[in-house]
Amino acid sequence: GDSVTQMEGPVTLSEEAFLTINCTYTATGYPSLFWYVQYPGEGLQLLLKATKADDKGSNKGFEATYRKETTSFHLEKGSVQVSDSAVYFCALLGGNSGYSTLTFGKGTMLLVSP
Amino acid sequence: NAGVTQTPKFQVLKTGQSMTLQCAQDMNHEYMSWYRQDPGMGLRLIHYSVGAGITDQGEVPNGYNVSRSTTEDFPLRLLSAAPSQTSVYFCASSASGGGPRKTQYFGPGTRLLVL
Numbered sequence: 001g002d003s004v005t006q007m008e009g010p011v012t013l014s015e016e017a018f019l020t021i022n023c024t025y026t027a028t029g030y031p032s033l034f035w036y037v038q039y040p041g042e043g044l045q046l047l048l049k050a051t052k053a054d055d056k057g058s059n060k061g062f063e064a065t066y067r068k069e070t071t072s073f074h075l076e077k078g079s080v081q082v083s084d085s086a087v088y089f090c091a092l093l094g095g096n097s098g099y100s101t102l103t104f105g106k107g108t109m110l111l112v113s114p
Numbered sequence: 115n116a117g118v119t120q121t122p123k124f125q126v127l128k129t130g131q132s133m134t135l136q137c138a139q140d141m142n143h144e145y146m147s148w149y150r151q152d153p154g155m156g157l158r159l160i161h162y163s164v165g166a167g168i169t170d171q172g173e174v175p176n177g178y179n180v181s182r183s184t185t186e187d188f189p190l191r192l193l194s195a196a197p198s199q200t201s202v203y204f205c206a207s208s209a210s211g212g213g214p215r216k217t218q219y220f221g222p223g224t225r226l227l228v229l
Contacts, residue, residue: 032216043204044157044220089156093216100145100164101172102206102218106156 002027002095006088006105013080013112021075021088021108023064027095033057033066033073034102036089044089047075085112116140118221120205126227127195135190135224137205144210146188147218150174150201157204163188164210195228202226 007022025033035047035057048057053068062077073090090105121136139146147162149172159172163182177199179191188207192199205221 034217036220043222044206046217046219049217093218100208101147101159101162102157103159104149104157106154 002031002092002103004090004092004103004105006090006108009087009107009109011108011110013110015082015112015114016079017112019075019077019080019084019110021090021110023073023075023090023105025071025073025090025092027071027092027103029095030068031092031094033064034091034093035062035064035073035075036091036104038087038089038107040086047088080110080112082112082114085110118205118207118219120203120221120224122224123222124225124227126229127192128229129196131195132191132193133195135192135203135205135226137188137190137221138186139188139205139207139219140186141207141209141219142185143207143219144185145208145216145218146182147172147206148178148180148188148190149204149206151204151223152201160190160203192226195226197228200226200228 003026032051034049036044037047048059050057050066056065064075087107089107091102118139144165148160149157161180163169203224206218208218
């Protein structure tokens, strides 16, 4: 079946540091890939997505490139802020699970200190 | 538009009690899903629906029941609550078309504590 693997957290950074959160996936066919963000006490918000190989999703300074050759979708940001502290989820749509539901990774907590 | 709404926001149950978690969306989305979020486990699919009158099981369906009588509503029923069902529950919806371009929209969640 489909699966998503994320690096374990928490990831602890100082403000303005460079962020990378690794995400790899296993799926048949050509899934779409997503990053969702969950701020403390809130629900999930879509951060960015990519629907085909070599697509780059970007939003709020975050970027991720769909790499089919390495089955990866790593999240990056050049300069993090305290307000970026949250849990980040990598997810895929498609593959064996079809297009009706998402398959999620376990989430990576990011803590940014001033 | 309100998007996806969930009620209640927080609930405490005793073991063996039953309750219904409500989910509604006003985007005319055909697809709706229920997930549970547990520490270190990410989000796991409980049940989902691809349209009114059609439901199917996800990864962790035991102890939960769903029905979809209208496009807008997708309630999740706990028939006899157990401490293992203590979790945060999220409802999501998406349009049926778009295939790989589809985006799922999430509600704010319901925190459930079973004593």
